[in-house]
Amino acid sequence: MGFSMLPKVLSQMFKKPWTNKFPAKYQPSNTTKYLKAVGAGEAKINPPIPTPPGFRGKIIYDKEKCTGCRLCIKVCPCEAIEYKEEDKKIKIYIGRCCFCSQCNDVCPTNCLSMGDEFLLADSDPYAKALIVE
Amino acid sequence: MKSKTTTKTTYNIPVGPIHPALKEPVFLEFEIDGERIVDVDVKLGHVHRAIEWASRKRNPIQILYLAERICGICSYCHPAAFALGIEAAADIEVPERAEYLRVIQAEIERITSHVLWAGVAAHEIGFDTVLFLTWEMREKMMDLTEFLCGNRVTKGILTIGGIRRDITKDMLPQITKSLDYFKDNFEKIRHIFLDDKTIKLRSQGVGILTKDDALKLCAVGPTTRASAIKKDVRIDTSYFAYGDLDIDYITPDILTGEVNGDVYDRIIQRLLEIKQSIDIIEQCLDKMPNGDLVSEPKIPKLLNQLKKVEGEGVGRHEAPRGEVIHYVKLTGEDAPFTWKVRAPTYNNILPWIPMLKGEQIADIPIIAASTDPCMSCTNRIGIIKDGNRYELRKEELYRLSVEKTRRLMR
Known part of the structure; x- marks a missing residue:
């Protein structure tokens, strides 16, 4: 009986917060302005926790190696890959990608791999950063 | 609901479908006498997502990722049950090492889910400090999941006939570190x-599910084991590598010596299961043999092989919430002819009625949460015709069921 959580709470008061404050220690009043300032070198970004090895981030596509076999289109669960008839290459819409990396496994020439980029939020699903070709 | 003709007036109070205490849409209609619940009616069917229908134009490899999205928390057990069903239908033998790796993933998911549940249960009785403590622990397990699978939630680790990622020797220190952290913090x-x-005030003697009721209503998973029924798919019909491991039924009387079937017992049950899962992972890491990861590494070849299969298979897996059943029928086409999912919450909804009867209104959230419900996994039937929604009556449902059996027999 008793309040067994109390000692834990009291000790927690003197500990550092567990959360990594990313991208800044305090929420900036205007994120776009803040990011511009970071770009100009005026403000510093609080680095994110490094991704573990084997992380599934934005797909990296090696166009030279691709033979246009269309196997990745066959296994993609969310129809994120489009085939370009004229140059026999593929186009990946990251906005639809579910990061299962099944296309990486099936590719016979290993031209697809998972990168470690994870900041992929965008208001436009067809933004340039969200299309890999 | 039937209204009784008594001298005292009872009130009908609807709770849901969208209600802050329940998180997911479910509709409960209570008949209330003062503060006491006299009768309950549960209505489901608010989050039907047509997942089984969506499977009809996908091949089995694509369905694995669709199955993963049936439930966010059990994102491993649905593809596991589906893969077991396909493997049963196509007679695919899984390499031994893959079986052990599958067990490790399943147990990691169980720990993550049970710790999450512990936090939610604490939150439901207004003990948010514990919510933050348990979710801090859960974060360690999520990090381990990310380390092993590359994703935090939708793991994408399972494939038909094996598993996609190996655990190599240099990964072992990280895993033992995470498990040690859990063992150290488990006592806390x-x-x-x-x-x-x-917690004792709110959970002891609340929401009692007797052994008889649990048996009659076919409750599954921790809900039924907390009422002292020894039912666990991992042991009853062993699959993966569970047959080789030292594993036994867990019931709350191991710790307390008696079973009441109340919310407190369900808390004990889940905490004991976390401990058991850590033990199982350690056994697996010790016993794991060397060998292949998948039976057929070339996916196009596997798909062609599955295309020729004609047959049906049932996959049963002990998910964190109970037994999940997937039925698959293949008829020599790209997509399976039929795919049926039965999530454990489907069985654990009806036990709410005996649990809730006689309790107070304020106990609804904790009793509902104590079975760890997952509504979006459960909803499988919804009929919309001419823009209107119809409810299926028992006779109609029976007729449809008979028709489906005939259709499948053909």
């Missing part, structure tokens, strides 16, 4: 949950 979380006055 056990102390908080089992000795704390606040």
Whole structure:
């Protein structure tokens, strides 16, 4: 009986917060302005926790190696890959990608791999950063 | 609901479908006498997502990722049950090492889910400090999941005939570190949950599910084991590598010596299962043989092989919430002819009625949460015709069921 959580709470008061404050220690009043300032070198970004090895981030596509076999289109669960008839290459819409990396496994020439980029939020699903070709 | 003709007036109070205490849409209609619940009616069917229908134009490899999205928390057990069903239908033998790796993933998911549940249960009785403590622990397990699978939630680790990622020797220190963290902190979380006055006040003697009721209503998973019924798919019909492991039924009387079937027992049950899961993972890491990861590494070849299969298979897996059943029928086409999912919450909804009867209104959230419900997994039937929604009556449902059996027999 008793309040067994109390000692834990009291000790927690003197500990550092567990959360990594990313991208800044305090929420900036205007994120776009803040990011511009970071770009100009005026403000510093609080680095994110490094991704573990084997992380599934934005797909990296090696166009030279691709033979246009269309196997990745066959296994993609969310129809994120489009085939370009004229140059026999593929186009990946990251906005639809579910990061299962099944296309990486099936590719016979290993031209697809998972990168470690994870900041992929965008208001436009067809933004340039969200299309890999 | 039937209204009784008594001299005292009872009130009908609807709770849901969207209600802050329940998180997911479910509709409960209570008949209330003062503060006491006299009768309950549960209505489901608010989050039908047509997942089975969506499977009809996908091949089995694509369905694995669709199955993963049936439930966010059990994102491993649905593809596991589906893969077991396909493997049963196509007679695919899984390499031994892959079986052990599958067990490790399943147990990691169980720990993550049970710790999450512990936090949610604490939140439901207004003990948010414990919510943050348990979710800090859960974060360690999520990090381990990310380390092993590359994703935090939707793991994408399972494939038909094996598993996609190996655990190599240089990964072992990280895994043992995470497991040690859990073992060190387990005593703390056990102390908080089992000795704390606040939790005891709200959970002891509340929401009792007797052994008879649990048997009659076919409750599954921790809900039924907390009522002292020894039912666990991992042991009853062993699959993966569970047959080779030292594993036994867990019931709350191991710790307390008696079973009441109340919310407190369900807390004990889940905490004991976390401990058991850590033990199983360690056994797997010790016993794991060397060998292949998948039976057929070339996916196009596997798909062609599955295309020729004609047959049906049932996959049963002990998910964190109970037994999940997937039925698959292949008829020599790209997509399976039929795919049926039965999530464990489907069985654990009806036990709410005996649990809730006689309790107070304020006990609804904790009793509902104590079975760890997952509505979006459960909803499988919804009929919309001419823009209107119809409810299926028993006779109609029976007729449809008979028709489906005939259709499948053909």
